[in-house]
Amino acid sequence: MNGPFDEDTAPRKALVNQPPDHDQVIEKAGRSRQPDRHAETRRRWVTENRDRVREMNRRWRAEHLERARQLNRDSMRRSTARQRRQAELRDSGRERAKRWREEHPDRVREYKQGWVEENREKVREYYNRYYANHRDEVNARAAARRDADPDPDRTKQAHKQWAERNMERRAEVQRIRRADPEIYQAELEANAAAKRLKRTLSRLGLPPKQLHPATAAERRTNEREADAYFRDPALSEHLRQFTVFAESLTEHMRQNGARMREFAEAYVATRARMGLPPVPVENIVYARAVELVTERMRRVDLLTSRDVAAAVRAAKAVVPREERQEQFDRLVKTVVTHVHRNSARFVVDAEMENQARAHRGKPRVPVESMVVQFAMQEVIERMPTNRLTVEDAWTAARIAQLHIATSFEARPDTVDNPIHRPSIG
Structure with a gap:
């Protein structure tokens, strides 16, 4: 704000083209002898007269518009020049430091190692604070690094060795986790349910529950593939084609399954008489059904072999049940x-x-x-x-x-x- 009454200027009257009188000379001399006291007086007066200062500055700007604009331009030029000088100074300092680090890599490495050795607690504090603020990013980078490992067995072996070296720490983590009553009760219920299921299957003469263990890397790969599939912009048309194809295949087999099986059986018998290798009847039936259904559909360009196989499996499950x-x-x-x-x-x-x-x-x-x-x-x-x-x-x-x-x-x-x-x- 440009004007005769700025917040950092002394409260005074605007006197333009008037010679200083005796009182002004005495006041100026007093200000020069006691600058700190005068500055405190100015700040207190400006604080107590905010509205008055604002009004006086507004009137001065209205009366001296060209002068105010010139002062603003001069101030902006000085500010821009000052910022440019500071930026050039910083850039030159960075460049000198970069050249020095490139010329003395051993000294830089030695200095870093020494500083880390002398400031272990500070480094740990920095790491913990960064991890608390960027937990997801750190975990994502670590997971990506593990997924990119060409030898996953090496990662498993490293985890196993770490667990063997830190058995007490793992036990302490487990104790802390189970200290929560809700978590402990949930684990007890899950274990009891698993034992009940095992006993029930054993009494019924059934095999135990088969689980396919999947590593964290495999689960993340599956999640990425699922995310890419469901975010595909062509998914809606893909699903429409698959749904129409599966329903049409099922309906075709319900209506023409018996007749197509008769033809397939005759074809298999002919191959046997000719000495050709046997072919399952169901394969011939569904191969012909897929061919007929795809010929009648308007669009099948997004269907894959996996889609066709899934539709055939669904038809094989639905058609016998409906029949x-x-x-x-x-x-x-x-x-x-x-x-x-x-x-x-x-x-x-x-x-x-x-x-x-x-x-x-x-x-x-x-x-x-x-x-x-x-x-x-x-x-x-x-x-x-x-x-x-x-x-x-x-x-x-x-x-x-x-x-x-x-x-x-x-x-x-x-x-x-x-x-x-x-x-x-």
């Missing part, structure tokens, strides 16, 4: 319809069977159970049930029996025995 459910529902519906259409014949056959059982000294079977059994045996012979198991047939018979139970009158002389499991052809 099994479809055969199960059709079996239940067909059995119920067959019973309703032939109920009279089945009832007569059931009565004859119960009479034969009574003649052999066996208990009677509920009529509806026997009717369902007869109908199940006739239906299974003329419809595909290759996806169903014996347990599925038994469950279908129970459901069909519930559907037709209202069609038969309860008989007081029957015994509610479980239905016999029919055999699936």
